[in-house]
Amino acid sequence: MQQKIVVKVSMDSDKKTRKALKIAVSISGVVSASFVGSDKDQIAVTGDGIDSVELTTLLRKKVGYTELLSVGPVEAKKEEPKKPTVQVDPSYQYYYQSYGLPYYYSYYY
DSSP: OEEEEEEEEOOOSHHHHHHHHHHHHHSTTEEEEEEESSSSOEEEEEEESOOHHHHHHHHHHHTSOEEEEEEEEOOOOOOOOOOOOOOOOTTOOOOOOOOOOOGGGOOOO
């Protein structure tokens, strides 16, 4: 069963943000990781069998202050109703009118 873990990390520079995302992706079982939140200071990690304690301790050691916000199952996406498809009658033929070649392409011998 897939789970979603949201971790708040204090990231002051671009170097720390890249490092935090690299650490989050390197843990076994991670399917995706992305930045969430208004300030993009939270990392949402989704995957199967992720150890949330291991994730937070690695981020604390390598990046800085880390706070575990939530751990829970991944919400199922709601399926949108399918749009009706347009069926084309195969017996109908398309005819395109051609304008022919311009006058300077025709050669008179």
